[in-house]
Every structure is written in structure tokens, then in C-alpha cells.
Amino acid sequence: MNLIRAEAQRLAARRFVQLMVLLLLLAFAVTAATTLAGSHTPTSAELATAQQQATAERRDMEREHDRCLARDRGEAWAHEGNLYLPPDCSELDPAQRDRLPVTADYLTGVFTFTQQAESLLFFLVAFLLMFGFLVGASYIGADLNSGGVVNLLLWRPRRLTVLGAKLGTLLGAVLVLSVLASVAYLVTFWVIAHVAGYPGPTDAAFWAALAQLWGRGIGLVLLGTAVGFALATIGRHTAAALGAVVAYLVVWELGGRIVLQILEVARPDQLLLSSYVAAWIAKQVRFYDNSRCTDVYYSYCDSTYLLTWQPALGVLLLLTAGLTAVAFALFRRRDLS
């Protein structure tokens, strides 16, 4: 417990951590200020017009669907206007759409919380992921480099306990900061929506979806933090973690992707880590596989495949656990100077 307390104090006292928190606050303030400046509370007339437009749009969608069904029944009115209708009418079924037009879609210059919350959360998660990775890497990297770890081991000569306490404290601190930042962030924009925008229709399903996205985002932040910590431990230096990530992105995500395309490897996206990150955050991602429908010219062929969050989580957990295990094993046996 003493060790964790000391590590928490050491982490909080780090200049880099303070700088990153400051950056987070700055990014937060800039986003909030620009949102506030670029939004206004819609007048009742604006709202009424937007509502009418959304209703009309929904009605048009239903009419198109009805026309398609009528064509299948052989009714003549279906051909009025010479509009294109797909062979499968379910494609036009409003009930099967991801979302239907809503009032907020037709409000211009108005910040609508329900529409923007997801992208705001994506931004926050991206920042926290960067924060967690960099802080995780520099926390242990600087300590290994500056002799801080050696000093600590002279006091607590249990290597795995010391490294475990550092990782645990780091993850705990990043989690607490992430939760606080997320709550502050969403509450601020919720208030902005009420004061100078439009909250939008919120129901249990909206909040549940937002909570799920947040949970997946925080999970990713913690995994990224652990990966940064593990890479810097393995490489004995903060720069080792940064170098490993840059090397991976350039060599495999860019270079490897090109090579995989040239070699016409089936489902190349399955071999790239970014696909699993995207699948985890978005719950599922559909990728194209060009090698799949090469012989089909006249009949329909679905050349896509789906990557869902379950295997994505498995891959990300496996990677993080593997790197962390290697880091602990190396640190246990390594000569420290």
C-alpha cells in the first residue's frame, strides 16, 4: 500500500503528466469554447420547421417503400414518376434503417448533443489513448533511465512487486483521470446543449449506446497504457515505446498493407492491428475482400466480411498480455545499472 501511495505521488509529480493533463484541459476548453461560439438555441420557429422537414423526409421514405411493395404486387401507380426502385424492397424499408431523419438533422448552426456526443467521445478517447500510452511509456522509461527504479529497488528489493505496483498505479490513475475527464466532458457539452444548443431526443437506448461506447473507449485507453508501459520496459527507454509504435505503423500498417495488396492476400485487413482497434471501438467493422468475388460476373456476390468486437477484444487482450508478460519476465532477470 505504501508503495502504491508513493508511486501515485511520484506519478502526479511528474512534469510530463502535468503537461499532458494541461493539454487535455486546453483541448477540452478549446472544443467547448468553439462549440459554444458556433451554436445558438433554436427558436421555436426553427424547431417547428426542422420538425416538419424531418416528418416529411420520413413520410417520403415510407412512400418509396410502399411504391416498391406496390410494384411487387403489380399495381400500376408504382411506375408513376419513373423512379428507380431496387429489386429488394427491404432496402427501402424505413424500419430497417440504422436511423431515421430527426429534427436535429435540419437545424443549422445548432449544437445538438445527441448527434455530436459520439464524435466528441471518439475525440476524448483518442486523446486519452495517446495520454495513456505516452504517460505509461515515459513513467517507466524515465524511471529506468534516471535510476529511479534502482533507488526504489534498494528500498524494496522485489522486482515484480515494484513493477506491478508501478503498472497498477499507472492503470488506476489513468482510469480515474479518464472517468473524471469523460464525466466533465460530457456534462459540459450537455450543459452547452441546454444553454446554447439543442439536447436532442435522449432515451434509455441513447444513453446505453453512449455508455457502451465509453466503456469500450476506456478499455482501449487502459490497453494502450499497458502497451506503452510494457514496450518502454522492454526497451528500457521511453523512446523505445514510441519507436516501436512508429515502426509498426510505417512498416506494417503502411508498407505491409501495400505488400499484402500486391500479393493479393485474402482478407488483408485481418492482419492489421488497426482493424481490431476499429472493430473494438465500433463494435463491428465491415471490410472488403477483393479476392473473394473474382470469378463472379453476372450473379450477386458479397465481397465483404465482418470483424466483430469479440475477436477484436481477444486480439487486443492477447497482444497486451503478451507484451506485459515479456516486460515482467525481462525486468525480473535484467541487470540494472
Add this chain to the structure above:
Amino acid sequence: MSGVIEIEGLRKTFRSLRRGRRVAVDGFDLLVEAGQVHGFLGPNGSGKTTTLRALLGLVGADEGRMTVLGARAPERLPQVAGRVGAIVESPQFFGNFTAYRTLRLLAVAGGVPVSRVDEVLEQVGLGDRGHERVKGYSLGMKQRLAVASALLKRPELLILDEPANGLDPAGIREMRDLVRALAANGVTVLVSSHILAEIQLICDHVTIISRGRRVAAGRVDEVLAGFDRNECLVRADDLARAEELLRAAELTVTAHADHLVVGGVPDPALVNRTLGEQGVWVRELTPVRPDLESVFLELTGAGQHPTVPRQADGTPHDPAAGQLIDLDIRGVDA
């Protein structure tokens, strides 16, 4: 043997792709008993710091048995870590932390009352600068901070690797007084240093390491006595005649431009009498006593010669260096 620190047959080899295989410590033995202020000497790269790092669990030993305060190292070190204060080589600290914060974090991690921080800062002479950032400290101040960190837990055993490194003369004297005061309070101190005069002043026992092996060990006065050749420096009004008379008395004489060095003289009065009886008047008669520096240079100078077999306790040795093994045995007995 039963000591505060016991090392037997320590062996450590470093391997790297660039520099290949390098034996840093090669069957080294060390015994430090309770209450000693024990000097640990050796030239640069002789294995001092590697030995201390291995003892403190910072590097893994290939072979050997080590105990600290009766606990096997490094396996059982956690049991005694609270009683051992140590600094190893040039300690580094976060530049942006103050000395106070640095020590406070260590105190919290080690379960030591935070009030102790001010005490040790005062003890090492950093009381008035404890709230300054470490990056503004001189090397000597950082060294004091390192010693303060070692003192924080009121250790029974203090291991100091080059504590005088970077200290000015006044700082060296303060460090000497500090070590003496600690020793007077019953703290066992193992201090490695290359400032030999300093070691001679503060240590009662010494171990000398060269190329990873022990070449001398024992009480400082015994080690020095082992190298005492009963020599005298002689100046006389007729140096040529004096040389002739002393050789005739079957003494070993080495002639220099303005003096003679006479060996095998158990009592300087013999020289005075021999010359005086023949009417040669002695202007200066000074017994030449070995100091730690000359012993160190002699031992480690031989140790650095690649053609001379390495000396260590109990191993056969070159007869030309016959004194060393006797000295080692005496050191162990002591």
C-alpha cells in the same frame, strides 16, 4: 564465517553483442563483520560496483554465495532491506523533483516516517537547500542527497559506493566525520572509494579487488604491515662511504642521487650505529612505512599485468608475487 556481509566465490560475466564476453567478478570473497568500517578498494573496472550491485540484487550473479545481515542475497534481501542503506555508483534523481520530495517518496514507499526526511537532509548538510530542484544541484550535493537517502531508514549496515565522488575538500571531511559518527553509533559501513588516503583515515578494515579477484584483505594496519620492508631513507655527509659501510653490514642498499634507501632494517638505530661508529654522520634517518596507496598500486599494478596469474584466496599463485597469498590468508583469519 559470520559477518554482516559475506560473499564467497562471486562470479559475474557480462555478455554483449558488441563487446563480447567480459568477466567482471571472478570468484571474489568478502567478509565484513559487525561494527567495521570496511574499505573496498580497486581500480576502475576491477569489479567493485558489480560486486555491490550483485550484493544488492541489482545484477544477477553467475555463481557464488552472498549474505547480508544473515539473509541470503538476493533471495532474502527483502527481509533485511529495511536495515540496509546503500548508494551505488553515481546515483541519479529526477531533476525536477526537490531533494525533499525525492526523499519523501522513498520514505513513503519504505514506510519510514516522513519527519525523518528533514533530519537526514540536515545530517548531510542539505537542510537549507532541501526544497530546491535536484537539477540545480552540484555533483557533490547530489552525492549528499544519495547518502541522505541511504540514511533515511536508520540502517544497521551502510553500503557507500564512492561517497566522496564530486565532493570538495570540506565535503570530504564532512563525509568522513559522518561515517565516523555512524560507526561510533554501531553502524557497520562498507565504503568503496578510490581516494585511498581517505579510506586509510576512516577504515579499520580493507579489501582490495583487482580484475574481479580479491588481492588483499584484513585490518588496514595488518595489510600495511604485510608490505613493510623495514626500509629507511638515509642522508649522510659522505653518501658513498655510507653506502659502502651499510653494504658491508649486509644490509640492502639502493642508492639515489642524494639519499640511500636501506632495506631489511628492523631498527633504524642499527643504521645510525653502523655509520656513526665509522665516523660517517647521519643527516636524516627516516623509516619508510608503506601507505595504502603504495600497497594498492603494487597489488593492483600486478593484477593488471596479463601475464601474471591472477591471485585469489586459496588459489595457486606466482611465486614472484608470493606475498599476496600470505596476506590474504592473514586477512581471512583476522
